[in-house]
Amino acid sequence: MNTEEYIASGILELYVYGALTDAENREITRNLKQYPEIRTEVEEIEKVLIDLSGTMAPEDLEHLLQAIKTKLARRSAAIPVHAKRSPWLAYTGWAASVVLLIGLFLLFNQNSDLKNTLNDTKNKNIQLEIEIADTRNEVERTKTLLDVMRDPHMLKIPLEGQQAAPEAYAAIYWDKENHVAYVDAKGLPEPPEGMVYQIWSLKMDPLTPTSIGLLDKFASDDNKMFELRNANASEGFGITLEPEGGSKTPTMERLYTLGVVSS
């Protein structure tokens, strides 16, 4: 440590003033013990400050010391000397302590109970808030879907059930201009494990299928409405059941629904 620089920084003056933080004070106290030159410096600073402030006092303050000592003596004499106390006082004291302890324990218990209840309530609140947010999102989505269906530019193509699933039904809402197709898959059965519905755009002459997407979120979507991009000049749409990940060409044995765009 460069003690010369340390001393020149002026920090020791502030140390004597008491203008530093607790941590700084402790550090300087340590250095002061280690380096005699720092200690000497601090003592000299202290001396000049004591001298400076001392010039503002009268030469003799002896009479005040006497006054202080009188006050001290009076105060120590004022401390009452206790007479021997009867034992019942001690017993009541103990009894009171026990009662107090029990009381404290009960209060402590009550307090933890209240804390637990408060926590539970907080958690429930959070859950409710999440539910409300979910519901709001759901409502938003439903509104959007309603708008989609009401849009006069939207082409509606019903897809009828085919041999593989005669009961199945689906519909495509196609916004030709914006290249968006909405698939209403409410009438399709839940796909079996490991399988997924694939949507195809069809050209009729010759029959050319082009995949426009998979309904891989089928199970998790309650509305069963799916938005897909379709920039094709589609003449029809078909839905097949394919292994997870989809296929390059449709598996015709598992063609569920099919419909033609009416021109």
Add this chain to the structure above:
Amino acid sequence: MQQDLLITQLCQGNEKAFERIYELYSRSIYGIIFSIIRDEEVSEEILQDVFLKIWHEASSYDPEKGRFFTWILNITRNASIDKLRSKEFKNSQMNVKGEYFSDILESGNAVTGKIDAIGLQKYIDILGPMCKKLIDMLFFKGFTQKESAKELQIPLGTVKTRNRMCINKLRANVINQ
């Protein structure tokens, strides 16, 4: 160290140690109180309170946190400032003149002859106006570096070194005496 021993004895309730401490610090403490209060009678009252506190609370002094003088200094400043702010004192002292310790001589608050006017004058003569203000704030009134810098409108980073220069002037003066 001799001083450490003195403080240990004080904590043990040794009256001789207390008298020695009174001898060492009472004039300085009185000066600090008087620089803030500017009233002899009230200063004497506070001085007594400060020493009663030193006697009763000596064991709460922690040498790791600083000098014994600094501990006393804090007690003194706090007691004086508390008094200064008290309502009864405010009412009785509507016209305290002067702001800095160095004004004592000019303000007429001090009855000349009761204080060491020559000694004080010597110190004041060698200090410039900035030094008087700095020492007044940092030492007598216990301002922080930040508060002093703001009050004097000087950069915070210069407070430490400027103040050191001021103290050095005082020390040179003491040696030359």
